[in-house]
Amino acid sequence: MHLSLLDILRCPYCGGRLELVTSMFHQRDGDEIHDAILGCHCCIFPVIAGIPVMHLEGAATPARAHVEAGRPDLARRAMFDIEDDARAGRLDAIASSTDATYQEAIEALGLNLEGGYFFYRFSDPSYVVAHQLVRAVAGTVLRGGGRALDICGGSGHLTRSLMDLSSPPPVLADLYFSKIWLARRFIAPGCEAVCCDGNAPLPFARGAFRYVMCADAFMFIWTKRQAVLEMLRVVDEGDDHAGHVSPGAVVISHAHNQHVWSPSHGQPLPPDGYRDLFETLEPRLFAEEGLFADVVAGGALDLARRDAPAALDRDPALVCIATRATAVFRPHVLDPSPGLPGDLRLNPLYHAEPTGDRLRLLLRFPSEDYEQEFGACRQYLPDEVVVDTAAMAALGQRPLPPAMVDLVRTRVLLDLPKRYY
Ligand SMILES: [Zn+2]
Known part of the structure; x- marks a missing residue:
């Protein structure tokens, strides 16, 4: 992590700023922090392989102890959640190799169940819609600068879509350390990554971002009301007392519809349920099918459309866009840029x-x-x-x-x- 991430990082529990605890073990290279301990008013959190771990779930506590003991290698292994020594060794080899591939890493990490989802992600239907949503919405609200946040972003396929739009670089947040490690290593090198729990307050300052998204994952968050209010909070720039507003945007894509069964259903809401989560800003809801048809047709993604309640009701997946930037709600010519060329x-x-x-x-x-x-x-x-x-x-x-x-x-x-x- 870059030292400047501390300007926007906040404790999810006390809301306090984080500081590098220089009296404890730390490894940094100029302004890049590799392994260290961060402290706020209430607790301490480890930074492991450049990723701050801002929760206390699962392996976070033993991993922090490894960093404190000056063993960042063991901390990383703990966060990878690998018990098998042979596999852990294979991952250590991948981590230190310059020619290992993403495919080898997901196999070694045992992400087999989700491996298909991740490995084939770049051409799946929800990705092709979400990628164009990023290019259209983030492309509009970040035109004058500003930072993007991708929550529950997995191994960063859509963070990659944000790389040339977000300045400073986008932040990827996910509960699963191994996935965001893959993102930093392979999919979106140059992004910042924060390991945090989507069911807790987001570990970021108010107004730290101008664009926040959650793709393919919102139905797996239990505390949905808090999650939406948190997404609104992190893009809330407040009043600058000069009458200037640079509205941010919240995008939730591929949220399953409670009214229509789908594989990996999660705990979805009906369309009105998603609408009710937004207390302070009325979102526009879209049936994903219409946006998908736009992308397949190859012309423009039409965000000026108003989908009828019946169209929303019968679609397995919904897209919610909440923003005061009215320029978002127009047709956007499809953008072929991958975000970060490969x-x-x-x-x-x-x-x-x-x-x-x-x-x-x-x-x-x-x-x-x-x-x-x-x-x-x-x-x-x-x-x-x-x-x-x-x-x-x-x-x-x-x-x-x-x-x-x-x-x-x-x-x-x-x-x-x-x-x-
Ligand atoms: Zn705290």
Whole structure:
């Protein structure tokens, strides 16, 4: 973490500022804090591998003891929550290697159940909508500067979408240390990451951000009312007494609808339930289906639309946008930028079969469960395409041949973080 993160970091329990406890073990490199102890009015929290751990759940307490004892390696291992020595050793090797991949790391971390979700994330239907929401909404409210926060952001796929929009760099917050470690290492290097509990007050100062989002995860937060009021608080810039307002925005995307069953249902609310969470700012609700159709059609994401109650009621997933920035609620031409450029690669959902000097690219889902939950991606991913082997081998060249441009449009080729697989 950069030292300046202390300006916006607050204790989730007492609200106090945090300070680096210089009398205890700490490792820093200039303004970057790697491993240390932070103290507020009421407690102390560890910083492990550059990530402040701002909760007292699970391994946080034993991990803090390891930092205090000058063993940040054991602290990281505790936060990874790995008992098996062989696997822990493999992760230590990945952590210190420069050519290990994201795919190897999620396997070593045992994120197998969610591994499919994470590994194939860059072309799943909720991602393609959320990515365009980020580009449209964050792109509007952060135009004059300001910082973004991605809560329950997992391993940072959408934090990556924010990298070129947020200044200073975006903050990724999640309860699971291993996921945000993956984000900092592979998916969104350069972001700040904070390990914290979405069911507790957010460990940030009022008005620290201008954009806050929660994608694919809000139905798993139990304290939803507190979570929304906290999201509003961290983008509340207050009155600057000069009549200037730079409105921030709160975006909740892919929140499951209580009225429609979906896989990994969580504890969702009905549309009016989501609306009622926002006491001080009326949100606009969107049926995800309409926004998804916009993205598939390839023109613009139309945030000027007003979805009828019946459309909201029958959609499995909803999007809530709360902001006073009226410029958000208009059509936004789809933005092809990945946020943080990586390498153009074959979408890992495709299996390549050589036939002579050509390659057959076949869509293969990792499991039936995956296909059931994310099968709507068939609306843009073709079952099969045949390409020139030589053209595939020359993906790094610019300009791309027209056939390759088409594969980017259909998401057979993706801009993926470096060393993704
Ligand atoms: Zn405190």
